Amino acid sequence: MPPAKRSASLKLMPINAPKRIIDIEKPKAAPMTDAVAPRGAPQKPRRRRMVLAACLAAFVVTSAAGVTFYDLKRRAFEAKESVAANLKEVAAAFQSFDIAKARAPLRAIKTELEALRAEASAIGAFELFALGGKLFPVLKDIPGALDDFLAFSGTALQVSEELSVLERGAFGMMFTGRGPELLERLGRIDGEVTHMLGLASRLQSSAAALRWQFPGEYLSLMVKLYRHQALLQGLRGFLGDAKPAYLALLFQNPSEMRPTGGFIGSYAVLTVQNGNVTDIDVRDIYDPDGQLDKAVLPPRPLQAITGRWGARDANWFFNFPTSAAKALSFLEQSKIYSEQHVTFGAGVAVNATVIADVLSVTGPIELPEYHKTVTGDNFLATVQEEVESGADKRAGTPKRMLKVLTPLLLQRLANATDDQKRGLAEILRNAVRRKNLMAYAKDRALEAYLENSGLGGELYMSSSPAAEDYLAVVNANIAGGKSDAFMEESIALESNIDIEGKVTNRLTVTRAHTGDTQDAWWYRAPNKNFIQLFTPSDTRLTGLSGNDDKTPDAPLVRPTYLRDPDVEAIERTGAWITEYKALAYDQFGKKTFAAWLTVKAGQKKTLIADYELGSRVLLAEGVNYRFVFERQSGTKTRLQYTVDAPPGFIWKESNATSYAFQSGDPDGRIVLDLTLKKL
Template sequence: MPKFWDINPPPKNKNLFIPGLKTSSRPRRIILISSLLFLIIFSGFFAFNLLTFKNKAKQSLFSIKDNFQVAAQSLSGFKLDTAQSSLQSVNKDIQSLKGKSDLLGLTLIDEVKIAFINLSLLGQKALGFGEDLADLSSNGFQWLVGGQGEKLISKLESLRNNMDQLVLISSALQDQALKKNLGINNEGLEVGEDLKKNLDFLDALIGWLKPADEQHFLVLFQNASELRPAGGFIGSYADLTLKGGSLINVDVRDIYDPDGQLDLKIIPPKPLQAVTLRWGARDANWFFDFSLSARKVIEFLEKSKIYSEKNIEFSGAIAVNMESIRDILAATGPIKLGEYDLEINSGNVLEEIQREVEEGQDKKIGEPKKILKVLAPMLFEKIGNLDEDGKVILAGKLGDRFVNKDIMIYFKDLAIESYLKNLGVAGEVMDLPEDFNGSYLAVVNANIGGHKTDEFINQKIQLDIDISSNGKAVHNLAIQREHFGQNEKEWWYKASNKDYLQIFVPSGSEIIAVSGAEQRDISKRDYRQLGYKADADVVALESSYQKIAKFGIDQLGLLGKTIFGSWLITDPGKEKVLKLSYVGGRPVAVSNEVVYTFIFEKQSGSKTSLAVSLTAPSGYVWKENGRPVFDYSIESPPARLILKTTLSQLAN
């Protein structure tokens, strides 16, 4: 079987496994079902191999094994009803098998009796786990927003207890399987460790929800029409107050409210100095890694008098963009806003909110984001009242949004944050392993003073990588941006798009040629004389800053990557292209059957296509297509795309 299949266009089903092409896992398997899958399959294997009854019992064993496998497949596809039915059948068959053994007068040795008991308990606990998971999926959000937090916490505790028992029972079964030499591999022995990580997550989550004290959590509304490195400009946000597992208040605010009551004088990152003297929460999502951006936003908000005078601290943040709001409205149906004489639906939500913010009556009285204060509580209520079919549809759509980084979550709690990163929903930048053999690319846009023009920008990325026999890899990158908002009525769509591009490549990469790079005049200020302080995270980013005068390009280093930076200003109806040639930071290993890996990480909210062309060294072809050049393209890449190809040496 080949290790890669070229897919163009990409499959709509993100769960489809494509050898060689990997994307991040669906986050809706929120209790790490993947750890349970092996456990269930292994249990069926154990039942089928350990117990050998007379012929009348054989059919029951086959049924147990088959139902365990069906349950595993159903959980993998998040088909909870089917999984529950299969696990119920397992319990029924186990009890039937036990009855048959008694009727047949079978005398079981002690080890088999113990294994039988453990297997039966495992089936019961797995069934309880599936029931709890299905109940949470159906009712969890409604309990949260409907003042029934005690039910939510109770169900999470039940889930946690069932998982704890699964760890103990699976460990006992694995020990027995090893004694009987049933061929359980190391992967089976690691299942217990995976489940223990899940227990740590559940303990932390329950510990956060359960206290009677109020907990505060942020929802950051990121506007991808005005892109920023972590997603989009944070024009507004919601402060969610939770108590005892229940949502008791939703306070939607304009981001300028807390910034207006912030006494700190912090030096902004260099490109932001083109539009602002002082750094604040509104511009704090400057980092491509969402956890770093979210932490920075929280730092600014907590120091604003709005929250500092009340000693309010935030446990974390979730970022959502407009595509996610559209999906919610598609599931809930339209919402009527009487005081605005508007009906908001999935088709007009961006247009109408943008118009109210820029030109509505609320702006005249100093509350341009008031419409969001009215809309947000209605959305929460509508979600809580969805029927079962609506919840399933919405869960599927939001799962896709997580995959595409349209929704990202950050928690201060390290156990929860680690779990979110394992799920691939934390918006983190990938750490490249020390033995990484390949290349990495992320193209990160920052609209600075270009209004809402990213809504009408079409971006195309073309990367050609030419690998020589000595392992030197020359990268030729072209980033094309077309502004097609020239005919729009609204001025905020047909302004010039002022984009500061950051191009993340492997650490140690060196520029050899550039065309199309632009500069932007930024007033120089003596910030220290003005009493401003430097931010530690910005210092970490800019301490490596250097201007490569020969090419008119900036160079920095962060997150184990080299970053090339340049302005690209595109007028309405025009097109701009930035071209860079650079040598990868580490030589490629060149030999027969060596795997070369290309990784692309997409910016949240960006609309871009990607085309990659890999040229093998002289004397080699790519095993996947038998040719010296391998081409791959995709119109809408996932949050993280991993492309693996294999060098094959030609015969002399």
């Protein structure tokens, strides 16, 4: 019998009851959506239309954002090239502390970014990116990225303008009682640099949002910002202490050459408190040396003229930080300062030629008591004459003229006009570039800044993986009068790299004494020169000619005298090369060959040194080779350098087998980077 059919029934629901669909087969209630019409009414596809509208809106937004992003990307790429190039200029200007040079590229960056932002705003990019960013998060970062770059460039421009004000006015503030204003400005700039560093930390991600990549420029600028902050904080610490701080100005006379630029005949002590220079004391260097309780043996070459070492001969080391620290140490040991518990926070070496250049800008200074007018042209000769044979010499105070002149000159500098300040800034930059102005600070952060900015006078230390050659020719006048005022020097280095990568060098140093036309005996004196050739540490001398046939004198034996640890460390490495009448030393990571070279007035002598480097050059396409030359402060020298590539190669930079460089007035440090290229 067939199964009975299940009866079906329709259950009516109240009008206000929740809308449900009843499955008559499986009577389980399911809630309806508002999009579903009551049974019996025509069904409208509202859900489908809303989804379609949303998709269409997303398509329109993303399409518009995509087109806008493409247009902006193209424009941003153009801006990126300009920004990257200008960032390089800013970093270079900050490196050389040429703040005026930084302003133009910073303005260019700001203008470029403002134009880019204006164009983005004009095409509605930011609104579209805000909406499109919900679908594509990368879009929402673009407005903020532009803002970061704009804020950074604006703050950097403000800092550069503040620094320019200090460059022109800091000296005057210190000497006219406006020290607190100087400190306040330094503090404000420090805060702005801190803000810049915060912005700079975001620039990499901001650059990524704009598809900009310039990590080299970014890192370079970051490093220089940190260095400038160290300078600002170091200066505030040194200048702003309520206790007196002391700075020694070491006046070097290049007419009597010494390794860092000239004999230290006199010096000045500047007392600084709360940003103000409160005292200037100019003295003969023999004053503190005459009040040293401890006797120290001098370096061997100096023992020919003195039995006791002191501040006057402290600049014996070519590495300026070592010489400056030694000079300050001798000053502090003198009773003049030790009894008053005076310590020096910093030392600045100024060559007499810099003072002459400064006088050419500030104008003549009258010295009525001497019946003289000192100018840039006659400064050196006038002071030298008074020191050697004037009334002050006869009275036992040969450096008194400098004591009278220095405060007058500093007053001129403090009251310089804007035009004079610009001229003085250029003079000081040139002096730093040629190492005629060098500075040393005991504060490590401040000293690091000085070294990185070219003011430190430290020896070059290799940090490059490339094969390198290095040269410095360093002179020391020992009992040769003031004859270096009329010495002319030319340096020629010929290098050859052979088929095995070995570097052989021939160095020719020619020194001409033109003082025979002078009346003063101190200019006509024979130039007795202890010459040192600084080369890479693994150098081997294979020939030397033209030097004096002179054997070193026996060293002084003074059992009660102290031995200086820095001098002893160098002299312990010394070896006498009988064949060449020369000494070999290891110092400051360099191999040094030293000999005597005496030139009489009206004569010329040539020293020729042949040597080879221990390290080999890798012979392969694209291999880098570096030559570094460091000029001695105060010298009048010319440089010629040639290097021949190994067989089968040329130099990429000259597109020839030989590369040549020459300069009639080289900078303090020259770095030449070359690249091998296969024929």
